[in-house]
Amino acid sequence: MTDVGGSHVAEQGTAVELVGLLSVEGRDVAGEWVKQVAGTLKGRVSVAELSRELGELHEALVQALGQGAADVHDEQMSEVRALLTELSRNRARQGFSPTETAVGVFALKQVLEPVLQDGTSEEIRAFGRLSRVLDGLGLFTIETYTQTREELISAQAEQLMELSTPVVRLWDGVIAVPLVGTLDSARTQVVMEKLLQALVETGSEQAIIDITGVPAVDTQVAQHLLKTIVAARLMGAECTVSGIRPQIAQTIVALGIEFDGIVTKASLADALKLALRKSGVEMVARKAGQL
Amino acid sequence: MTAPWLPDEAPQIYAITHNRDVVSIRQTIRVLAQRCRLSLVDQTKMITAASELARNTLVYGGGGAVKAGLVEKDGRRGIAALFEDSGPGIADVNLAMTDGWTSGSGLGLGLSGARRLVDEFDLVTEVGVGTTVTVIKWAR
Numbered sequence: 001m002t003d004v005g006g007s008h009v010a011e012q013g014t015a016v017e018l019v020g021l022l023s024v025e026g027r028d029v030a031g032e033w034v035k036q037v038a039g040t041l042k043g044r045v046s047v048a049e050l051s052r053e054l055g056e057l058h059e060a061l062v063q064a065l066g067q068g069a070a071d072v073h074d075e076q077m078s079e080v081r082a083l084l085t086e087l088s089r090n091r092a093r094q095g096f097s098p099t100e101t102a103v104g105v106f107a108l109k110q111v112l113e114p115v116l117q118d119g120t121s122e123e124i125r126a127f128g129r130l131s132r133v134l135d136g137l138g139l140f141t142i143e144t145y146t147q148t149r150e151e152l153i154s155a156q157a158e159q160l161m162e163l164s165t166p167v168v169r170l171w172d173g174v175i176a177v178p179l180v181g182t183l184d185s186a187r188t189q190v191v192m193e194k195l196l197q198a199l200v201e202t203g204s205e206q207a208i209i210d211i212t213g214v215p216a217v218d219t220q221v222a223q224h225l226l227k228t229i230v231a232a233r234l235m236g237a238e239c240t241v242s243g244i245r246p247q248i249a250q251t252i253v254a255l256g257i258e259f260d261g262i263v264t265k266a267s268l269a270d271a272l273k274l275a276l277r278k279s280g281v282e283m284v285a286r287k288a289g290q291l
Numbered sequence: 292m293t294a295p296w297l298p299d300e301a302p303q304i305y306a307i308t309h310n311r312d313v314v315s316i317r318q319t320i321r322v323l324a325q326r327c328r329l330s331l332v333d334q335t336k337m338i339t340a341a342s343e344l345a346r347n348t349l350v351y352g353g354g355g356a357v358k359a360g361l362v363e364k365d366g367r368r369g370i371a372a373l374f375e376d377s378g379p380g381i382a383d384v385n386l387a388m389t390d391g392w393t394s395g396s397g398l399g400l401g402l403s404g405a406r407r408l409v410d411e412f413d414l415v416t417e418v419g420v421g422t423t424v425t426v427i428k429w430a431r
């Protein structure tokens with residue numbers, strides 16, 4: 001037993017009582033806990049897996065309480081927190097609800113509840129204290145769960161942003177970005193950086209930015225476009241903006257944005273034709289019947 | 292300017308505190324613009340004006356809110372949006388409304404451009420108190 005210091009005799013008494021609740025002679029508390037939780041998860045986590053998780057948790061909890069831990073944030077609880085973090089993260093990733101996750105902790109209260117009927121008054125008081133500790137652990141579980149979900153969501157949003165902005169190679173020396181959907185500053189920036197990077201990687205000298213799928217172009221998006229075109233020019237490449245629909249053209253004019261000196265084409269096809277011509281590719285229509 | 296909101300439908304208020312709010316305001320305005328049957332060109336103009344004003348509210352006003360909804364006057368329907376912040380205010384309105392003038396690193400076209408994109412434009416500002424910009428686009 002670790003030294004808990006002379007002034008902690010009362011606390012040590014408490015610790016013994018709390019540990020006593022969790023490790024009863026002739027009773028498999030951890031096993032009962034597993035059974036209780038397995039019932040609520042309806043087989044979505046195997047009993048073997050639960051036994052491992054809750055067995056370790058039970059052991060760590062007994063140890064922490066034995067060392068005088070009274071709160072989830074206590075130093076002695078670090079192992080318990082680590083195990084709970086792992087458990088909540090797994091549940092969050094596997095798509096369990098917050099309730100299904102926290103029940104893993106709260107079920108232990110149910111297992112120990114009979115003490116309220118047939119326990120001594122010390123045991124009943126100890127149960128009250130242990131309940132508070134378990135409530136803290138349950139809340140900790142929900143917090144970790146939420147944090148994990150938020151991380152997942154922002155990771156997905158980032159992936160989506162990457163996905164929705166592909167830079168495609170149309171021909172040797174010609175790349176294009178078809179922009180689709182609402183452009184916010186972050187997304188426009190990502191696209192433009194990817195475009196410049198693709199120019200370098202593919203050694204292309206022609207880039208087409210197609211905005212057919214963009215519902216509105218405001219000053220911020222226009223500024224990103226203009227900056228990219230200037231940057232591409234400095235890198236020795238030429239940009240063509242295609243797919244400026246009538247309502248966008250009228251809006252740009254009313255806003256007063258000047259696209260002077262920037263090559264624009266009505267469609268992606270027209271822009272490609274121009275880019276090919278500029279890179280020296282000639283296209284000849286074949287006569288019918290001729291191979 | 293007080294917007295003649297539809298009597299049977301209260302305008303809604305949306306917070307402008309994040310970049311993503313600017314995007315969702317564009318979508319809100321689009322839905323309203325379609326409901327009062329603005330042409331595609333007018334829809335795009337109103338959405339773009341809202342985008343500019345929302346971003347100014349966020350960037351220069353330090354955040355605020357927009358009240359948006361349908362309006363009616365002389366039997367005509369339209370869409371109105373009132374952007375409000377309690378930021379530093381604009382000391383020289385004429386300068387701020389000048390094409391190409393920016394105190395930041397923008398194109399300096401948002402405010403003056405927004406005025407050209409809508410049918411009615413009203414700016415009330417007081418240094419140290421805040422800025423309110425109201426815009427209306429009527430269906431033709």
Ligand SMILES: Nc1ncnc2c1ncn2[C@@H]1O[C@H](COP(=O)(O)OP(=O)(O)OP(=O)(O)O)[C@@H](O)[C@H]1O
Binds near residue numbers: 376392394397399401
């Ligand atoms: N709500 C506001 N509160 C305080 N100052 C404002 C506000 N809105 C605009 N301004 C001032 O007016 C100037 C001009 O605004 P405007 O929207 O025309 O240009 P910008 O935002 O600088 O650039 P952009 O072309 O990207 O919109 C701003 O630079 C800013 O100094």
Ligand SMILES: [Mg+2]
Binds near residue numbers: 346397401
């Ligand atoms: Mg602006």
